[in-house]
Amino acid sequence: MAGSIKDRVAVAGMGCTRFGERWDASVDDLIVEAAYEAFEDAGIGPEDIQAAWVGTATGGTGMTISEPLRLQYIPITRVENACATASDAFRNASYAVAAGVYDIVLAIGCDKYKDSGLSGLTDGSIPGPGHGLMAAAQGPPPASFAMLATTYFDHYGLSYEEGKHMIGRVSWKSHANGQRHKKAHFQREVTMDAILNAPMVAWPLGLYDCCGVSDGAAAAIITTPEIAKNLRKGKEPPMFAKALQIAMAPNDGNLNTKFDYMHVEATVRAGEAAYKEAGITNPREQISMAEVHDCFSITEAVTMEDLRFSERGKVQRDIEDGFFDLDGGLPVQPDGGLKCFGHPIGASGIRMLYEMYKQLQGKADDMLNPGQPSRQIKNPKLGLTHNLGGGPAGCAIFVGIVGLEGV
Amino acid sequence: MAGIKSYGAYIPYYRMPRSVISAAWGRGGGRGELAIAGYDEDAVSMSVSAGIDCLKGTDPQAVDAVYLATTTPPYLERLGSNIVSNALDFRRDVRNADFGNSLRAGVSALMAAVDAVNAGSLGNILVTASDLRMGTPGGEHEQALGDGAAAFLVGNDAVAVEIEGSVTYSDDLADYWRMDGDEFIRSWEDRFGRDAGYSQIPAEVVKKLMEKLNLTPQDISKACIAGANARAQGGLARRMGFAPEQVQDPLLDNVGNTGVAQPLMMLISALEDAKPGERFLMVSWGTGCDAVVLKITDQIEKIKDRRAIKRHLAIKGTLDNYGKYMRWRDIVPTQVRARGGISMSAEWRERKLGLALYGVKCRNCGTVQLYMRGSSMRAHVCLECQAKDNFEPYRFSDKTGKVVTFSHDFLGGGINPPMTRAVVNFEGGGRGLFDLVDRDPEECKVGMDVEMTFRMTRTADNAKSYFWKIKPVRE
Incomplete structure (x- = not known):
């Protein structure tokens, strides 16, 4: 390089x-x-x-x-x-x-x-030819990400209830964070009960496992x-750039039988490249906070493993222990993430950097909803942002690391 | 002598009890059930399904023509048999033709195929007959009509069923009809069609054929007599001189009247139990009548492993909701908005790869792969070794596979939510993402066995397109 x-x-x-x-x-x-x-x-x-x-x-x-x-x-x-x-x-x-x-x-x-008059993403908003011929090769995002959960639960032996609770806890945390932020799309706390019993969107993902379209x-x-x-x-x-990496998958997940559909390889590749660029060896310890691409709750869960925030196959424990909560060891989605801050496709990456910027400057509470406890993370040094453009099988992954001068 | 070399059939997975229709209209009763094509099936896709069954063990390159019969063609101007031919991977120099406009079109297509082979013009012809007719909602015909398809391979070697002779009366007797644009069948007073037509004319045709061939009803093991109504069909058979045990079940109770496919499906049903030397009679009805006498040869025992009628009857799930049926058939307006269109130029460019579902096998490293992108299915660079354009073609449409992962999409599920999407690893290599149909969401599991099925994928810009989906393997 x-x-x-x-x-x-x-x-x-x-x-x-x-x-x-x-x-x-x-x-x-x-x-x-x-x-x-x-x-x-x-x-x-x-x-x-x-x-x-x-x-x-x-x-x-x-x-x-x-x-x-x-x-x-x-x-x-x-x-x-x-x-x-x-x-x-x-x-x-x-x-x-x-x-x-x-x-x-x-x-x-x-x-x-x-x-547009349509719910969800409008056609043409996601790259990829819209021809009907191979319509089967495409499909709405919820189902394509839900397939990560199906495989993850099956492989690690999580019952539906255990798996559903794990991903539900991801969204619960994001709602807890989003409700504090004045600029977030959804500024409302939701209960685990509401999350677990919400209508199914793409099994096993329910309403609260999916981010909004904003x-x-x-x-x-x-x-x-x-x-x-x-x-x-x-x-x-x-705020200083420490690493800016993109990895583009060749859609191996839908073509190559070697891909396990339990992780996103491009996130691993972009993450490792970013850690190398920024000189980070132990991201779980060295990264102060992160905004990752939680288009769906399961995406955030496997991203924690792909970025080495959690050990492979062990993210359930970290999620359930609150490790990624605002007051946890590595706060993730301090502004509510895509789940609650919202997801205008072309804006989200810079929105994530905006949250890192405000946290690094100690100004997170400038946008605090009245009556809410502080959302400022204590002395953050390095923040990581991550986007997944596409589906788990094939996507553009961005991993960026930003921080204060000299860190 | 030309004759039938192979047979196959297709009965859609879903069966709607007639009681469901009765209940929807506030009435009681309703005996038996109707076979209902899925929301993504039509006369063309069902022809492909019957063709797959018929061609087990046959090299698709050996087929010289497709004759497709239907009164419910998805296109008025676009050859359905060409779509069937592409899906089944036939050669480009096949001589395809569609037959229609009469419930006799299935038998007409079969006899035309026999004539073409006898004339020496063509070697092997796939004949398919498929219908998806509808009666007016709540009306008298709605509970009579079912969906299904039949397929025969006609040729002049290894003939399993010989055609001994036939007689046709071409009568412009319109007991049922549809005008251009009619969604539902229309009929004249039923007593006219029955008393002046159906209960008289086929008996005259059969009598003439028996005299021509010097046969008596006792020479016939099974009489496959088309009919919209079991009682009328039984009466006609008696008039022809057949005992009840000689009369082939018209499949009305468990499938419904499948239009052009009905006499052929009845024949297939009879062939499943046929013994060499037996003679069958097939009678069609609709703007005239055909009667055909067929003789079984010892080749019949070589036709094995067909789902045909018996096994298809057992492969079923219940459609217990009339509202869904109305949605599937586009009888009621739906709010689903089509996203994305159809590209006729892309369909033409990708006809081989897309409709016959071809992937590739790398000549360098041997990796089998299915390249499926929105606009192209042409792989150029090997996903394993990156060798460029060094592939041999590899067909996936005849392969089975195992589900790697899946999801049921309730929100983006189109007209029949939830839509099940699944990633499948094929036996022998290759992976793809497909819609999984004819499944109970509860039965879906990682590792389940699936096979390919040809379906409509999209209707937009007043055009339809077709592609492959997957369905559970059910024997």
């Missing part, structure tokens, strides 16, 4: 809209809201942006942002990598700064589903460490 991104770029400002069914907002409204929060946070204006990367899963060119933000004839690249879209926009923007081509760039992710946008101002420190003088510190 020729080089590493570690500490070569920093985030000087970030913004994120409230996620949810934003009947009140167009995608342009969301873009402007997120971008201007980031501009103001960094103390810059749109005229300071030299280039931009926009992530959206629902189409459009770079004009998706040049038009609402009135960006003046700068280079803008539209990025699409399914649920890893925003993270990949962030990664490409970071490389451009690290290459020394630009000083200050914007990475922004956005998507709006609630004008509208939203999130933005980051990426710059050099020097400029970032300058811009944030007298304010909270900037």
Whole structure:
């Protein structure tokens, strides 16, 4: 490997809209809201942006942002990598700064589903030709992720009740976290009883095992460490990139009989590459917090093993022990995750980084719902974000590690 | 001499008790059950299923034509027999034709095949007959009609059933009809069709055939007489001079009237117990009448391991919900919105790989693999050794497999939720993700045995497309 991104770029400002069914907002409204929060946070204006990367899963060119933000004839690249879209926009923007081509760039992710008239993801929002010929090769996401649970339960001998409780506990934790956050899509605690008895969506996944489909946008101002420190003088510190990795699976899960359908190999590969890039040997000990791709509860569960947060086959114990709770050994989804914060496909990756950024700066409680206990994690040093774009069998995986300077 | 070399049949997995229909309309009673095609089945897919049964042990490349008979073609302008031919992996230079517009079309197709083989034009012809007719909801015919398919391989070597002779009357007697656009069958006053037609004309045709062949009713072991109604059929058989034990059961109680397929399915039912030297009579009815005398040869004993009628009758699950039936048949509007369309150009490009379900075997490392992507099924790079374009074709549609994992999708389940999706490892190698149909969700297990079944996958832009699904192996 020729080089590493570690500490070569920093985030000087970030913004994120409230996620949810934003009947009140167009995608342009969301873009402007997120971008201007980031501009103001960094103390810059749109005229300071030299280039931009926009992530959206629902189409459009770079004009998706040049038009609402009135960006003046700068280079803008539209990025699409399914649920890893925003993270990949962030990664490409970071490389451009690290290459020394630009000083200050914007990475922004956005998507709006609630004008389509359809529940769930609209066709064309997920890459893949829509021809009817091999319709069997495609299918809605819940069932494809549910198949991870079927195999995991079967292989590790979990009864339906044990397995269902394990994944239910994942969502219970995310609701407990999401209810504290002002910008989350679902700000409501739910009981284990409600989770376990909810209507089935794709067996064995019930309603609360599935994340919402949301509208939203999130933005980051990426710059050099020097400029970032300058811009944030007298304010909270900037956030440094430690590792930005993508691994693209060749859909082995649906083609190759060697794949066990109990883990996501691309997460393992991207995770190990990120740990190497960031110099991390024991992620369970060294990572302070994580936002992972919990599109479905079982996805988060197996991701804990794929990222070596839990030993292979042992995640049930960590989940049930509360190891990933906000006050646990390694808080996961402190903002509620996709499950509760919401999931506008093209925005989620930068939303995850936004949570890492606020936690690293000690500002997590700026967005605390009134009357709720603090959601600030104590002295976080390194945060990990993870996206899974596609299905467990074949996907784009992003694993990013961010942290404070010198960590 | 041309004749039948092999036979096969298909009866859809779901059976709806007639009492379910009666109850739906606030009435009591209803004896027996009807075979109901799944929401993803039609005359073309059922023809493929019967064809698979018929062609066990036959090289698909040896088939020279498909004659498909149905009065319920999914397309008015697109050859159903071509779709069958692609699905069953026949050669491109096959001479396919569809027969329709009469309940006699199945027998017409069979006789046309026999003539073509006798004329020396074609060697082996697959004849399929399949119908999925509907009576008006709540009306008198609804409880009479069932779905099913029959298939015969016609050729002139190793003939198991010889055609001794036939007589056809072509009468424009419309007791039942459908106009273009009619979903449900229409009929004239039933006493007209029965008294002036069905109970008279077939007896005249059979009498003429018996005289022609110098046979008496006692020379016939089984009379396979099509009929919409068991009592009328019994009366007709008596008039023809047959004793009750000579009359083949018309399958009305347990399948229903399968239209063009009915006389052929009855013949297959008789063939399952046939002995060399026996003579069978087959009689069709509908805008005229055909009578055919068939003689069984000793080759009949070589046709083994067919599900045909007997085993298909035993492979069943109950459809106990009339609302589901209405949804399956598109009788009531549904709120399911189609996502994604159909590409005729992609279907053409991928016809071999997609419809015959071909994967590849790597010539370099031997790995068998099924490449299935939204727009293409053409593998270029080996998933194991990365060798490029060094494959031989490998057919998956005739393979069985074991379920690796599955899920029941209640929300995205289309018109028949839950939709069961499953990943399957094939015997002999290769893996794929398919819809699992004709299953009870409760019976689904990791490791269960499945086989391939040809189904409709999508209807959009007023076109239908077909692909393979999997179903539990049931003997």
